[in-house]
Amino acid sequence: MTSRSLFHYGAIASLIALILLSLAWELLLAPLRPGGSFLALKAVVLLLPLMGILKGRVYTYQWSSMFILAFFTEGVMRGWGDSGLSQRLAWLEVALTVAFFACVVLFVRSVRIENTRAAARR
Numbered sequence: 001m002t003s004r005s006l007f008h009y010g011a012i013a014s015l016i017a018l019i020l021l022s023l024a025w026e027l028l029l030a031p032l033r034p035g036g037s038f039l040a041l042k043a044v045v046l047l048l049p050l051m052g053i054l055k056g057r058v059y060t061y062q063w064s065s066m067f068i069l070a071f072f073t074e075g076v077m078r079g080w081g082d083s084g085l086s087q088r089l090a091w092l093e094v095a096l097t098v099a100f101f102a103c104v105v106l107f108v109r110s111v112r113i114e115n116t117r118a119a120a121r122r
Contacts, residue, residue, distance in 0.1 A: 002110075003106070004111065007106045010099065010100075010102075011103035011107060012053055015046065015053055016050075017096050018046055019046045019047065019050075022040065023043045026039040030084070030085045042074075048067070056107075058108060058111055061107055061108050072094060072097040072101070074093065075091065075097060076094055079091045
């Protein structure tokens with residue numbers, strides 16, 4: 001397994017885990033209101049980059065690296081301000097966004113290095 005595919009699968013896994021966490025958090029585990037919260041719709045927003053990430057599209061990787069920062073910010077704010085289970089879920093969100101961001105950046109970097117080497121061989 002190459003480092004490129006490792007970063008690709010890491011980005012996929014962390015994004016899917018973040019989607020599932022968002023749904024579970026806002027519908028079952030610690031919703032803002034009993035019975036669920038409309039904040040579960042944030043999981044729908046996370047579906048926007050999913051197909052491009054699954055297909056390994058570099059452009060999707062590039063814009064999703066900025067897109068994910070909103071979820072990082074939410075996790076930090078709720079981790080700092082919430083308590084109990086919601087606080088732990090927020091810090092898990094932070095960890096997943098950091099993992100996704102790192103995998104995205106390293107994937108794009110490995111693609112660029114690979115493209116540079118291929119161009120040098122020509």
